[in-house]
Amino acid sequence: MVSVNDDCRDLHFRKAEFDPEDCPLDCSKPCEKVCPADAISLESIMFGGEHTQSDPLHGELKGGVLTERCYGCGRCLPVCPYDRIRAVSYVRDPTTTSELLKMNDVDAIEIHTTGKGTDTFNTLWNSLSESINNVKLVAVSLPDIGESTVDFMNKLYTIMEPHLQRYNLWQLDGRPMSGDIGRGATRETVSFAVHMASVSERPPGFYQLAGGTNSYTIDCLKKAGLFQSMTFPGTATSETISPQQAFIGGIAYGGYARKIIGRTLRKLPALGRVRIEDHPDHLLEALQEALSLVGPVKGYPALSSMK
Numbered sequence: 001m002v003s004v005n006d007d008c009r010d011l012h013f014r015k016a017e018f019d020p021e022d023c024p025l026d027c028s029k030p031c032e033k034v035c036p037a038d039a040i041s042l043e044s045i046m047f048g049g050e051h052t053q054s055d056p057l058h059g060e061l062k063g064g065v066l067t068e069r070c071y072g073c074g075r076c077l078p079v080c081p082y083d084r085i086r087a088v089s090y091v092r093d094p095t096t097t098s099e100l101l102k103m104n105d106v107d108a109i110e111i112h113t114t115g116k117g118t119d120t121f122n123t124l125w126n127s128l129s130e131s132i133n134n135v136k137l138v139a140v141s142l143p144d145i146g147e148s149t150v151d152f153m154n155k156l157y158t159i160m161e162p163h164l165q166r167y168n169l170w171q172l173d174g175r176p177m178s179g180d181i182g183r184g185a186t187r188e189t190v191s192f193a194v195h196m197a198s199v200s201e202r203p204p205g206f207y208q209l210a211g212g213t214n215s216y217t218i219d220c221l222k223k224a225g226l227f228q229s230m231t232f233p234g235t236a237t238s239e240t241i242s243p244q245q246a247f248i249g250g251i252a253y254g255g256y257a258r259k260i261i262g263r264t265l266r267k268l269p270a271l272g273r274v275r276i277e278d279h280p281d282h283l284l285e286a287l288q289e290a291l292s293l294v295g296p297v298k299g300y301p302a303l304s305s306m307k
Helices: 030-034 094-101 119-128 146-163 183-197 217-223 255-265 280-298
Strands: 002-005 014-017 040-046 059-065 086-089 108-112 137-143 167-173 206-210
Touching: 002 094, 014 059, 030 040, 094 119, 108 119, 119 146, 137 146, 146 167, 146 183, 167 183, 183 206, 183 217, 255 280
Parallel strands: 002 108, 108 137, 137 167, 167 206
Antiparallel strands: 014 086, 040 059
């Protein structure tokens, strides 16, 4: 899948950035502690001469943000005691994206929109229209913008419909990048789903939850009568409600998935570039963690029963 955005203000398309040499040597490094992706690494480099570890005149900090790990959650921004961290936003180039969609190994596109207006979405969609039907699925991810949400979605669907010959999916982003914070983070995204389910004028397509999703999301959806599980031949499944009641067809786990898989990744030996595929025990553990999330949605059996 390829992800694009129509607005540089989208939180999913930003990176933290700072110059570690601007940081005091005696900084307590709260940014490093609060980062859920282990994307900040700082090391104190001491110079020669008589000094102590806390003497800023005889050393400096090296390292900074590991760009490939940072996913833009922004939690480091408010904790910096010296206000040295900034967020750098970007917009994915539509021409490059259009070329990617023509490749055989790309079967879906996810378009993030901020809900601020349709002009930028229209421009992006028109730039992709010639290649959009090379994929099997078009997903649009958007936040809850209140009572105007459904009207906004219908306007987007009107823009897409002339060139839309594939499945389309609406991703309801209730509380972006917060699923790993705690149980309560899922309330906003489930409330978003409850509101959308009550509206008859919503546009066609599948619906999926994101933003604040975690291990409590499915139970909350079941209580609201909005969850439908699937049954695969030869497997047992949990309680399934009728398709008439079911509304949410999928769940995207972002920050929470990173959190639980990260537990396993941190156990790998920190010696250069390490592939988890080369460590079967850790790979199996990671698969078990992933299946604990995906299994209830897909109706998969427990991994232990598949051995």
